[in-house]
Amino acid sequence: MDFTTSLIKWYENDHRLLPWRETSDPYFIWLSEVILQQTRIDQGTNYYIRFIEHFPTLKDLASASEDEVLKLWQGLGYYSRARNLHFAAKFILNSYNGQFPDTYDAILSLKGVGEYTASAIASIAFNLPYAAIDGNVYRVLSRFTGLDAPIDTGEGKKMFRELANHFLDQKNPGIYNQAVMELGAVVCTPQSPDCKNCPLNDSCVALRDKTISMLPVKIGRTVQRNRYFNYLDITSGSHTFIHQRKGGDIWHGLFEFPLIETVAEIGVDELILNKEWSDLFDGIKPVITGWERVPVHLLSHLKIYTRFIRIDLPEEFDLSEKYRKVLKKDIFKFAVPRLVERYLINRYE
Ligand code: SF4
Incomplete structure (x- = not known):
């Protein structure tokens, strides 16, 4: 049996x-494709279920506020995915x-949808003949054929695309795409592939030539940059202060304590x-009651070193217009980055 037939049968x-x-x-x-990008399947499944319960139709998602969508997305990371999802839902509605x-x-032109996601949706939902290529597919194709072109170069990507199109089942592209991805996820895994039970x-070629651990080839590595966050966890009577992150930086739209980055x-x-x-506390001497370092937070391109500094201020104190004064007990209603959420859970729950 050939590659495609064996795969689909399996x-x-x-x-x-x-x-x-x-x-x-x-x-x-x-929804499932966007949620599952860079996410473990068990975690992604829970989020998927929550999303479809909250937003059973595209119209429900489009009609929600961005804060509502971000709150539901909280903890999943890569928040631009949630914002793009929401933007695209409104676009489809309008x-x-x-x-x-x-x-x-048309699917590819939606915000946040790249070639992989467009191919997955086009093939699975509309049976259109587009090969979806994610990390699992690169691994299976590279090992099965022995192709050692680097998967993170333009030339390498082109070669793998040709290969993927060659193997694509034109009549059942959706099933075919899901089959290759599934094989990569559960059998042809990165570290210990289960070759004994593999239909291929x-x-x-990699099994025959004993080159499994060398494939697929990747040449580049993302350099991680260090950042240093000092969050001010202020207690002002029964209130605290937060603000919403803006600009093109990470966590756009999420809430956090006043931050001094060094x-x-x-x-x-x-x-x-x-x-x-001194600008923040302008003439006032806040009382520092303690501080806490939390474990380094890793993003794909960043290592964030964080300290939360606990500060007491008089009840009547107000910070500049930049910060919202909110009841401490309400803080869990806001969508916050995972790093802040972990701290809040340890401190308040
Ligand atoms: S035989 Fe092993 S290396 Fe080859 S495709 Fe199957 S699981 Fe992957």
């Missing part, structure tokens, strides 16, 4: 039952009268000499 006999596989509704497939677009190009093991790690004694500190 998939039809043996695959995980996941909620988005029970449907061909493009809205649900789109431009397509709420009907999910049914051509590859009689003609897999270029290196500095002590609290140095921090209180910082200009931002």
Whole structure:
């Protein structure tokens, strides 16, 4: 049996039952694809279920506020995905009268949708012949054929696209795409592939040549930059202060305590000499009641070193217009970055 036939036969006999596989509704497939990017399947499944319960239709999602969507997304990271999802839902409602677009190009033009997601939705929901290529697919194709072109170069990507199109089942592209991805996720895994039970093991080049651990090839590495966050956890009677992050930085739209970012790690004694500190407290001497370092927070391109500094201020104190004064007990109503959420859970729950 050839690659495609073996794969589909295996998939039809043996695959995980996941909620988005029970449907061909493009809205649900789109939601699942966006939620599952860079997310473990168990965590992604919980979020997917919460999303479809809160927003059973595209119109429900489009009609929600951005804060509501971000709150539901909280903890999943890569918040631009949630904002793009919300933006695209509104766009579909306004431009397509709420009907999910049914051509590859129209799907690709939605905000936050790249070639992989567009191919997945087009093939699974509309049976259009587009090969979806994610990390799992690169791994399976690279090992099965022995192709060692780097998957993170333009040339390498082009070669893998040709290969993927070559193997694509033109009649059942949706099933085919799900089958390759499933094989990569559960059998041809990065560290310990289960070659013994793989439907492709009689003609897999990497298995034959003992090159499994070398494939796929990747040449680049993302350099992680360090950032140093000092959050001011202020108690002013029964209130605290927060603000919403803006601009093109991480966590746009999420809430956090007043933040002083420094270029290196500095002590609290140095921090209180910082200009931002004196601008913020302008003439007042806040009482520092303690501070806490939390574990380094890793994002794909950043390492964030964080300290929360606890401060007491008189009840009547107000910070500049930049900060919202909110009841401490209400803080969990706001969508906050995972890093802040962990701290809040330890401190208040
Ligand atoms: S035989 Fe092993 S290396 Fe080859 S595709 Fe199957 S699981 Fe991957």
